[in-house]
Amino acid sequence: MHIGILTGGGDCPGLNAVIRAVTLSLINECGAKVTGIERGFLGLLTRSSRPLDTAAVAGILAEGGTILGTHNKCDPFHYFGAAGADSSAAAMDYVRELGLDALVAIGGDGTMAIAHKFEAMGLPVVGVPKTIDNDLFCTERTFGFDSAVAVVAEALDRLATTGRSHGRVMIAETMGRYAGWIALEGGMAGGAEVILIPEIPFSVEAVAERCRERAAHGLSTIISIAEGAAPEGGGLTIQRTIADSPDPLRLGGVGNWLQQQLEPLVDCEVRTTLLGHIQRGGSPTPFDRVLATRFGYHAAQLVEAGQFARMVALQGDAVVSVPISEVAGKNRLVPRDHELVRAARGIGVSLGEK
Amino acid sequence: MHIGILTGGGDCPGLNAVIRAVTLSLINECGAKVTGIERGFLGLLTRSSRPLDTAAVAGILAEGGTILGTHNKCDPFHYFGAAGADSSAAAMDYVRELGLDALVAIGGDGTMAIAHKFEAMGLPVVGVPKTIDNDLFCTERTFGFDSAVAVVAEALDRLATTGRSHGRVMIAETMGRYAGWIALEGGMAGGAEVILIPEIPFSVEAVAERCRERAAHGLSTIISIAEGAAPEGGGLTIQRTIADSPDPLRLGGVGNWLQQQLEPLVDCEVRTTLLGHIQRGGSPTPFDRVLATRFGYHAAQLVEAGQFARMVALQGDAVVSVPISEVAGKNRLVPRDHELVRAARGIGVSLGEK
Amino acid sequence: MHIGILTGGGDCPGLNAVIRAVTLSLINECGAKVTGIERGFLGLLTRSSRPLDTAAVAGILAEGGTILGTHNKCDPFHYFGAAGADSSAAAMDYVRELGLDALVAIGGDGTMAIAHKFEAMGLPVVGVPKTIDNDLFCTERTFGFDSAVAVVAEALDRLATTGRSHGRVMIAETMGRYAGWIALEGGMAGGAEVILIPEIPFSVEAVAERCRERAAHGLSTIISIAEGAAPEGGGLTIQRTIADSPDPLRLGGVGNWLQQQLEPLVDCEVRTTLLGHIQRGGSPTPFDRVLATRFGYHAAQLVEAGQFARMVALQGDAVVSVPISEVAGKNRLVPRDHELVRAARGIGVSLGEK
Amino acid sequence: MHIGILTGGGDCPGLNAVIRAVTLSLINECGAKVTGIERGFLGLLTRSSRPLDTAAVAGILAEGGTILGTHNKCDPFHYFGAAGADSSAAAMDYVRELGLDALVAIGGDGTMAIAHKFEAMGLPVVGVPKTIDNDLFCTERTFGFDSAVAVVAEALDRLATTGRSHGRVMIAETMGRYAGWIALEGGMAGGAEVILIPEIPFSVEAVAERCRERAAHGLSTIISIAEGAAPEGGGLTIQRTIADSPDPLRLGGVGNWLQQQLEPLVDCEVRTTLLGHIQRGGSPTPFDRVLATRFGYHAAQLVEAGQFARMVALQGDAVVSVPISEVAGKNRLVPRDHELVRAARGIGVSLGEK
Incomplete structure (x- = not known):
């Protein structure tokens, strides 16, 4: 053979x-x-x-x-x-x-x-x-996936110490163009207070509100955002804003876009890290x-x-097999009422919903 | 409430x-x-x-x-x-x-x-x-459990470099008095060539044979052994040998016992590390x-x-609940034909069986 | 007191x-x-x-x-x-x-x-x-500093596996606006083949040449570049190119700029990671x-x-003290013939010099 | 050539x-x-x-x-x-x-x-x-050396969480038969409250006293001890005690010996980990x-x-060279008034001295 x-x-x-x-x-x-x-x-x-x-x-x-x-x-x-x-x-x-x-x-x-x-x-x-x-x-x-989540969690652990020291909002943009699993599990493992995923369009105002609430108690905020996450109304908003931006050097993705949106709405510094290739x-x-x-x-x-x-x-917990034909062309997205999403909401994490 | x-x-x-x-x-x-x-x-x-x-x-x-x-x-x-x-x-x-x-x-x-x-x-x-x-x-x-497995795997990664440099048999004794899960998953994650767990009594000769085969090809051997693992015939053998030992200082557990048994049977140095409390x-x-x-x-x-x-x-993959009464007094041991045990055998890991 | x-x-x-x-x-x-x-x-x-x-x-x-x-x-x-x-x-x-x-x-x-x-x-x-x-x-x-170097080295270890798997040039942009210590030590610790620091202006062509040589032998290339590194002729070149860029979304710093310059000069994919805040x-x-x-x-x-x-x-190796007045307003840059720079050249690392 | x-x-x-x-x-x-x-x-x-x-x-x-x-x-x-x-x-x-x-x-x-x-x-x-x-x-x-210190520090970080959870004295035995550098730097990096090295004979009573003081405030104690550390009066004490011990299984080195000495003197559990080969x-x-x-x-x-x-x-900070003949047969021990020893004392670490 x-x-x-x-x-x-x-x-x-x-x-x-x-x-x-x-x-x-x-x-x-x-x-x-x-x-x-x-x-x-x-x-x-x-x-x-x-x-x-x-x-x-x-x-x-x-x-x-x-x-x-x-x-x-x-x-x-x-x-x-x-x-x-x-x-x-x-x-x-x-x-x-x-x-x-x-x-x-x-x-x-x-x-x-x-x-x-x-x-x-x-x-x-x-x-x-x-x-x-x-x-x-x-x-x-x-x-x-577990390895990627571990990289995100370790990065959030690091960003949190900077966030706390400066009283900042720290944004970490993770992989996940269509599915938010990495941002979700990585965010939960890293103790993020806001988790934004492609499956749940977010409200910039709701995110800002959460940051302000925390800042009012002297607390910094960690945001885990998937690269494919988008505000209500869709990605178009982002594309347009980026095209009109006078300062192209600062841009780079939805994380940087969110930073620009948040800065006028919160009374503290906002910083973004694009985790990129170290995740894979x-x-x-x-x-x-x-x-x-x-x-x-x-x-x-x-x-x-x-x-x-x-x-x-x-x-x-079992390794099985399925016909390859069943797999092709389908994506497994995060269900909006997935147990982990409910757990996130339960412990007070904001998913950017109004 | x-x-x-x-x-x-x-x-x-x-x-x-x-x-x-x-x-x-x-x-x-x-x-x-x-x-x-x-x-x-x-x-x-x-x-x-x-x-x-x-x-x-x-x-x-x-x-x-x-x-x-x-x-x-x-x-x-x-x-x-x-x-x-x-x-x-x-x-x-x-x-x-x-x-x-x-x-x-x-x-x-x-x-x-x-x-x-x-x-x-x-x-x-x-x-x-x-x-x-x-x-x-x-x-x-x-x-x-995942954290304990990670500590064991990292330790095996470290021990392997010493084993390779000196052409040694390196033994790592893990937690697991009754169940071998940590030694098994940790051993698989750390690339052990021999994994010995309480559920499968081992033959010292079979272990020595594997070490000799590898040494003949210039290869070192990593052994992951649970603290509760015992040779065929049972723990009594170990207890008796330890009690009769002229050199108590070198003893400490089944890992050290195995080292003493292996040394005359293999033509290379054998070293033992008792991982102990860092696992928890x-x-x-x-x-x-x-x-x-x-x-x-x-x-x-x-x-x-x-x-x-x-x-x-x-x-x-679901978090559920069960009556507490069902849990008490029962241990979940590693089944001898568990998928991971079969995978271990499949890739050539010895479980110490003759 | x-x-x-x-x-x-x-x-x-x-x-x-x-x-x-x-x-x-x-x-x-x-x-x-x-x-x-x-x-x-x-x-x-x-x-x-x-x-x-x-x-x-x-x-x-x-x-x-x-x-x-x-x-x-x-x-x-x-x-x-x-x-x-x-x-x-x-x-x-x-x-x-x-x-x-x-x-x-x-x-x-x-x-x-x-x-x-x-x-x-x-x-x-x-x-x-x-x-x-x-x-x-x-x-x-x-x-x-040692902690920052460790983060850079671990990131390069990660990027290297992706580089090798895809045959890519991987660029990691580190902190260091004026001094190149992090890019230099982090790059040496992470096995970078090209290290670009503010103190030594680099030639894009020399960097491309090194990447092409390696690609000809089937090898990927890791580049460690400090945020303040600049090509011969100075940072102006970068600013102008960025301002004229039709695709602002891809920009972000000198790392991304270098990627754009290299892509037409090398026959393989180039990817950039901006390490950012996780370094501190x-x-x-x-x-x-x-x-x-x-x-x-x-x-x-x-x-x-x-x-x-x-x-x-x-x-x-001694902790001493100096008058505060001696410290103010001065930067300790990497000397061009520093021992570590010479060691880098000695083992074949390119510093981007023609 | x-x-x-x-x-x-x-x-x-x-x-x-x-x-x-x-x-x-x-x-x-x-x-x-x-x-x-x-x-x-x-x-x-x-x-x-x-x-x-x-x-x-x-x-x-x-x-x-x-x-x-x-x-x-x-x-x-x-x-x-x-x-x-x-x-x-x-x-x-x-x-x-x-x-x-x-x-x-x-x-x-x-x-x-x-x-x-x-x-x-x-x-x-x-x-x-x-x-x-x-x-x-x-x-x-x-x-x-830095790698060994890092392994010790990480192990102490782990042992400390167990120590705090159970209110225990946790002993970690490190490498260092003649020189205490690993126990000293590893202990300082891992936040040990007691550091025992071969160069400074220790008093069991002084160590016990420190453990009791801390326990009185509800605090656990971490002890970093080099394998070559010995009590006042010398290693003979240890050898004799080990030979007379009725329970050889629990022995293994000076760490285990110290545990046996401390247990009757302190009102809490004592646990020992022999770090062994993972340090190298x-x-x-x-x-x-x-x-x-x-x-x-x-x-x-x-x-x-x-x-x-x-x-x-x-x-x-310079790499130089010396005649090989100057090196042979000499050990560089930790001076009793070494800056790091003084710093240890300064921040309240006990070196086991009366």
């Missing part, structure tokens, strides 16, 4: 732990030959791959990123871009040349969609879900190392059992 | 996060008055308590331990020890004097059993499960801060709804 | 450790009464202060920020702003009302200058240097806790010995 | 950073060929070495331990043990066979002594000091990465300049 592995889309802590677990499980339990495809699906076109054995995956459990490299734009069916040529036949030529019996594809929504198409061309596929944003359908939690790099948390290992082992089990066209998933 | 809160048993990261969430939720949602009982049930006898309000719980989310203090031996029904006098009536006097309408008791098995008895005496109780060992019945995960202290991980907050909020919800004699629990 | 303490300027990890050490030393060694002035010199005008005793400083050693609060604009001699009124007489009234025999002022360049003027008005002063940027004259190292918040590193404690103890010694108008300083 | 590098003695965070800096500097500045000798001086006897180039040292800056391996007993002049045969001629044969022009030896006291003998046999040597204990003569600070493993702190890089660069400079028989050293 000869199995290929690739990692697609943006990098994420835990990818190496999955690569390691898939490789070791396939070798130990099936005596399989394992080959890593380099830079995601691009490697099928550039014909770049390398053998994976026990030595190749030694010591990578705790390493961030992916030893195979990744690429977040390459789709062999549209190479490159939506108007690109279909190069999938060339990719399949390389698959046949390598003699791959199946492919384990680790990636997000886009990777699963492409993997699904290769399945239809005769390449059996098992998917492993990857999304720092935790917004993939059918799985309650994905590796990398670095060593995975122990939680993510274990989850990624469980995912990788389960993927190898599916390969061994010949159960293809399925993606590994976490449901409740 | 006037609600008491206490923390019982050993300390654990996340206790303060629960105290904060219960207090804030009760104040915000019910306008309740909240009182903290100091040093667990002992405070009911020494009549030690303090008011808890928003200011009192500010900034404690990320702090380890418990601001209320705790005590791991005080049982008012047997004060002190099994032969002790029943002082529960005095405790109830203080409860009535304070005018408590209900008590939120945060603790483990023992705390739940005591709480259950007070319930029978007319004090409505809601329980919040606490156990660093993750072995409480009815709940899949408890706060503090310090700031909770972001995961534990969120879980503890969810537990605290849910406990407040139960109080508000008048649902007493119940303990908060995590089942699947 | 009655001594006042205040913290001025921006917050910095280790301020609380100094406050604790000064307070405990004065109480233990002189039996002094200690009062904390709140929010820097502003507290002398708003008449805000609080007693400091053993209990008040318990547990603050590891806490970031300052329990006394701070203010980075208040100068009682120009209240507010350069055109402001001189309120120093009112401040001295409060000093006399409190009955302060001396003041320990913890702060940077600005704080030392103001302290020096109060000295002239009859208030004996001891200064403790504080600057996250490590650019204060007469002292080789200040607390807070949070718990001090153990090194900084010890250094701050030494500084605080030495300041108390100076007070006890009646040696005023002096600032504590680190020279070699 | 062909230069060999080896690491001797116990492992230490920062060894890889030195190897990297020496290698890169020699390649960049001299175009030298560099060879790593494996497992310390043992590699000269087993004829084990590997080429070191830019690729070989990529990514090792932040890794703990040494990629070359080490051995803490091998002395080619006494192979093995003091009664062993002199194998130095065989070692020199291998040196000549490799064609080494010089050797960079990274290690402690023992490594420097051996290196010095090889120098006399005609192999030019440059030494780089390594000691986790910071007790090497002629250098004020060595890499690895794992990723070096940013401070140590920079210091190790400076040392490595300076060693390469010495090689380039033909300045042999010298050891790199840190004096004040």
Whole structure:
């Protein structure tokens, strides 16, 4: 048996732990030959791959990123871009040349969609879900998310000491264009008093009111805001304001926009930090190392059992699998009455609602 | 409404996060008055308590331990020890004097059993499960466990660099007298090659064999062993060997015992580290801060709804509640065919089985 | 003896450790009464202060920020702003009302200058240097700097995994408007291949060349750039480019500017992270806790010995003191042939020189 | 030019950073060929070495331990043990066979002594000091020490939360058989109330008195004790007590011994943690990465300049060099009136003196 592995889309802590677990499980339990495809699906076109054995995956459990490299734009069916040529036949030529019996594809929504198409061309596929944003359908939690939340929480711990020392409002802008999981869990873990997520449009006045109340008691305020959060009335407001801004240097995202809106409304300094790429790099948390290992082992089990066209998933506390076709094109957003949202409201966190 | 809160048993990261969430939720949602009982049930006898309000719980989310203090031996029904006098009536006097309408008791098995008895005496109780060992019945995960696993994983990361530099076998003894969860998850997260837990008696020869195989390839070996792990034939072997040992200074636990057994069987140095108390202290991980907050909020919800004699629990991804009576006196051990045990075997980790 | 303490300027990890050490030393060694002035010199005008005793400083050693609060604009001699009124007489009234025999002022360049003027008005002063940027004259190292370097190094560790996975150039913009110490030490600790500091104007082409060389070998590049770094020809180039930019949303600082310049010159993606406020918040590193404690103890010694108008300083491995007058208005920049700069060049780091 | 590098003695965070800096500097500045000798001086006897180039040292800056391996007993002049045969001629044969022009030896006291003998046999040597204990003569600070202090400080932070929650005395036993630097700086950084070091014999009664005073105010006590600390009257007391102990399982070192002595003298629980090997493993702190890089660069400079028989050293803030002969056989102990000892006393820390 000869199995290929690739990692697609943006990098994420835990990818190496999955690569390691898939490789070791396939070798130990099936005596399989394992080959890593380099830079995601691009490697099928550039014909770049390398053998994976026990030595190749030694010591990578705790390493961030992916030893195979990744690429977040390459789709062999549209190479490159939506108007690109279909190069999938060339990719399949390389698959046949390598003699791959199946492919384990680790990636997000886009990777699963492409993997699904290769399945239809005769390449059996098992998917492993990857999304720092935790917004993939059918799985309650994905590796990398806990690591991102930990980075946000540590950053809020740091910003809080500055906020308290200066009596400031401190804004931290987190990842999350469509789903607010990182801002929500990171904000809860970091003790934010205001959490703004894409799923719940916020009122600038309500946020300002909360800051003023706290300032009146001599307290600073920490705001955790997802990059995709938007005020009532929508993102348009932000775009327009930015375009009209006389001071482009200070801008950068919704966090900076919110700072500009708040400054005239509150009687204290406001400062913004855009957390950016540090949220997706670095060593995975122990939680993510274990989850990624469980995912990788389960993927190898599916390969061994010949159960293809399925993606590994976490449901409740169990690792299961679901048809890849169910996953594609859907996002798992934060429900407005999610338990954690209610808990946030319960302990007095403002979600920016009037 | 006037609600008491206490923390019982050993300390654990996340206790303060629960105290904060219960207090804030009760104040915000019910306008309740909240009182903290100091040093667990002992405070009911020494009549030690303090008011808890928003200011009192500010900034404690990320702090380890418990601001209320705790005590791991005080049982008012047997004060002190099994032969002790029943002082529960005095405790109830203080409860009535304070005018408590209900008590939120945060603790483990023992705390739940005591709480259950007070319930029978007319004090409505809601329980919040606490156990660093993750072995409480009815709940899949408890706060503090992720923090303990993180400490173990970080320690293994450190020990591994020494092991590799010297070509040694490095043994790390973790908490877990009856259940092996910490050694298992910590070992998986820290990349241990051998994991020994109380639920699976180990063969010294099988462990030595794994170390020798690795040494033959120039590789060091990391062993994660729970304090309650024992060789086939049982703990007696260890006790006897320790009693006969000519060099008591080197002893200390099963980790040191294993070192002495392994040294003549492997052709390299063996070193042991007893991780000890650092596993239960310090700031909770972001995961534990969120879980503890969810537990605290849910406990407040139960109080508000008048649902007493119940303990908060995590089942699947949902926070639910179960009758306290179901919890007492039972331990949740690691099943020998648990998914994580199978994953460990799958990636080539030895569990010490022949 | 009655001594006042205040913290001025921006917050910095280790301020609380100094406050604790000064307070405990004065109480233990002189039996002094200690009062904390709140929010820097502003507290002398708003008449805000609080007693400091053993209990008040318990547990603050590891806490970031300052329990006394701070203010980075208040100068009682120009209240507010350069055109402001001189309120120093009112401040001295409060000093006399409190009955302060001396003041320990913890702060940077600005704080030392103001302290020096109060000295002239009859208030004996001891200064403790504080600057996250490590650019204060007469002292080789200040607390807070090691903590900032640690944050930068950890961020570079994280960015490097993303850089390697995607084959990208990753830019991290650090603090340091005038002096490049943070970018230099943080970059060296984080393994940056390019380090750009204000003291050495850089050539965009030289930076691009280094990135291209590395990309040709399949290697990503990490760039550590101080916020005050500028290309040859000066900052003007940047200002003009930003003003003409059609896409203000992407801008933000010299890091983003450099990204725009590099993108057309290198054949790979470039990403920028502005580290911002997380560099100055949070718990001090153990090194900084010890250094701050030494500084605080030495300041108390100076007070006890009646040696005023002096600032504590680190020279070699010894804590000494220098006249405050020598410090004011001077910056300690990175010499172009500093040992660490030569070491950087020696191991192949580019400083952006042609 | 062909230069060999080896690491001797116990492992230490920062060894890889030195190897990297020496290698890169020699390649960049001299175009030298560099060879790593494996497992310390043992590699000269087993004829084990590997080429070191830019690729070989990529990514090792932040890794703990040494990629070359080490051995803490091998002395080619006494192979093995003091009664062993002199194998130095065989070692020199291998040196000549490799064609080494010089050797960079990274290690402690023992490594420097051996290196010095090889120098006399005609192999030019440059030494780089390594000691986790910071007790090497002629250098004020060595890499690895800051990392060890950080581990101790973090452990004390953790133990303190348990101590406070239970009202306990918490003892942490650190490394330091002869010199107390780790216990002293780690204790100061971790806020210990009692610090016991080999250089200052302690009185059990004085320690107990401090614990009782604190307990009387409801406070717990943290004790940082070096493994080599001993009570007045010397270590004999300890050895005798241990030999007579009826409960060998609880013993293990001076920390456990102190616990047994304190328990009858204080009215609270006492718990001990032996920090052990985690103090010397794992990723070096940013401070140590920079210091190790400076040392490595300076060693390469010495090689380039033909300045042999010298050891790199840190004096004040400058990296300098000293004759290796000055270093051998001397320990740098903590002076009883060292500034940090005085600061400890000043802020009220007990050093166990009556």
